[in-house]
Amino acid sequence: MQELIEKYNIKKLFYKRYFEENAKQRLRMEMLAFLLFKNGRFINPMKKEEFLKTYVKEEIENFYKKKELNIPQIEFCITTKCTLKCKDCCALIPKFNKYKHINMSFEEYKLYLDRILENVNSIRHFVLLGGETLINQDLAKMIEYTCNLEKINIVELITNGTMKFPNDLITELKRNNKKVYVYISNYSVNSELQSILKHQQQIIDTLKENNIKYQMAENREWVREMGFADTPSDKITTEERMHFKCFRTQCNQVLNGYIDICSKAATARELNLLDIKDSVDIVNSWDLKEDLINFYQNDYIDGCKYCILSSEKIMPAIQEKEEI
Numbered sequence: 276m277q278e279l280i281e282k283y284n285i286k287k288l289f290y291k292r293y294f295e296e297n298a299k300q301r302l303r304m305e306m307l308a309f310l311l312f313k314n315g316r317f318i319n320p321m322k323k324e325e326f327l328k329t330y331v332k333e334e335i336e337n338f339y340k341k342k343e344l345n346i347p348q349i350e351f352c353i354t355t356k357c358t359l360k361c362k363d364c365c366a367l368i369p370k371f372n373k374y375k376h377i378n379m380s381f382e383e384y385k386l387y388l389d390r391i392l393e394n395v396n397s398i399r400h401f402v403l404l405g406g407e408t409l410i411n412q413d414l415a416k417m418i419e420y421t422c423n424l425e426k427i428n429i430v431e432l433i434t435n436g437t438m439k440f441p442n443d444l445i446t447e448l449k450r451n452n453k454k455v456y457v458y459i460s461n462y463s464v465n466s467e468l469q470s471i472l473k474h475q476q477q478i479i480d481t482l483k484e485n486n487i488k489y490q491m492a493e494n495r496e497w498v499r500e501m502g503f504a505d506t507p508s509d510k511i512t513t514e515e516r517m518h519f520k521c522f523r524t525q526c527n528q529v530l531n532g533y534i535d536i537c538s539k540a541a542t543a544r545e546l547n548l549l550d551i552k553d554s555v556d557i558v559n560s561w562d563l564k565e566d567l568i569n570f571y572q573n574d575y576i577d578g579c580k581y582c583i584l585s586s587e588k589i590m591p592a593i594q595e596k597e598e599i
Contacts, residue, residue: 276328279335286572293571294338296347296525298330300399304429311488312453337396344564348400350528351388352538353379353417357406358437358471360595363500365523366538367548368406369595374546376406377531381413385420387529387557394564397426402526404433415443422451430455435462435592436475440482448487456488462592464494497591501583503549521584527570532558534570540578551577 280290302323308314318326337343355371356378362369371377392398401421408414414432421430432448436459440448448455459478462468482489523537534555535541544551553573560566 276331279332283335283339285335286574288574289572292524293347294331294334295327297334297345297399298327300347301330301334302326304399307429307456311456311490314453343396344394344567345396346391346398346527346567348402348525348527349391349398349534350402350404350526350538351379351384351417352377352404352406352528352530352541353384353408353414354406354411355530355542356410357435358410359407359435359468359592362593362595363497363589365500367500367502367542370542370546370548377545378411379413379531381416381420383532384413384417387532388421388424390557390563391529391567392424392426394567395426397428399428400431401427401429402431402433407438408432408434409438409440409444415441415447418444418447418451418455422447422454427454431458432456433458433460434478435460436478437471439474440478445481445485445487448482449485452485452487456490457482459489459491460592461492461494465590465592467594468592495591496588497593499585499587499589501585503543503581504583507580521582523582524579529557532556534567536576536578539582540576543578543581549578549581553577 279285285294302318305315306318306320309317334345337345352366355368355376357368360369360372403414403417403421405411411417418430418432421427430451432455434457448457459475462472463475479489479491481487523539526537528535528538528541530538530541531545533541533544534557535544535551536553540549540551540554543549544554553570553576555563555566555570557563
């Protein structure tokens with residue numbers, strides 16, 4: 276591996292964010308496809324490291340020799356509206372309550388997605404989320420369109436489990452149950468949310484009855500959301516933040532026509548909380564493929580310079596108190 280890194284002069288962060296992450300997502304999606312959809316082959320978990328090494332080498336060769344560009348994971352935030360108002364939301368969604376919410380139309384969705392796919396060979400893991408995803412009235416159309424795209428491997432729909440699934444969405448999820456699955460957040464340990472989570476079991480029963488694949492999140496603790504610092508830290512690189520195990524660096528997000536490193540950075544850009552200059556402009560880019568490559572190669576990410584990370588464990592989905 277070191278030979279290839281030296282041969283192509285691959286920077287550490289590019290290696291981690293692109294080649295290593297592609298290998299991880301590729302392996303994860305193959306295992307998920309076999310587990311949920313009975314597609315592909317069984318991969319022995321004991322041999323994961325062997326597969327990862329092979330996949331990293333292949334991704335390096337694909338990028339430099341075949342000129343391929345594969346996106347490991349990308350999230351489309353199709354609405355900033357939410358049924359909850361979580362104080363420690365990692366995407367800072369409650370901040371939109373003071374501004375104009377974003378609700379992506381199907382036309383906008385198709386435009387952004389088509390532009391990206393024109394410039395890449397594949398998207399390993401495609402995620403639809405919010406806010407609360409089911410608030411967007413075009414969600415069923417989005418699922419139908421996305422699942423028919425060969426360049427997208429697996430589609431994940433994330434919901435907080437507070438809204439019943441409409442019939443048109445059930446129809447599309449059922450029709451495309453070899454490619455899409457539902458991921459349900461689990462906030463059951465928070466007793467204050469019992470009333471708003473009253474539909475959760477009914478949602479699960481409906482998914483089971485229609486043979487729609489789903490996963491229920493582990494009932495885990497959250498970490499305190501600390502927001503952003505007033506001044507940037509030039510001493511902390513994005514690579515160092517990844518060593519801190521910041522999961523956000525994997526969650527590149529599309530919001531209102533731009534790609535940012537994570538949902539927190541996307542909110543900061545959209546609401547002018549920070550001066551973020553390294554977002555990828557999907558529609559107006561002159562060379563979107565080159566801009567995407569540069570996005571993965573950046574050693575410093577604007578949002579990371581200001582982001583305050585915390586390790587303080589807290590109750591999940593603590594709700595903000597209504598202002599009096």
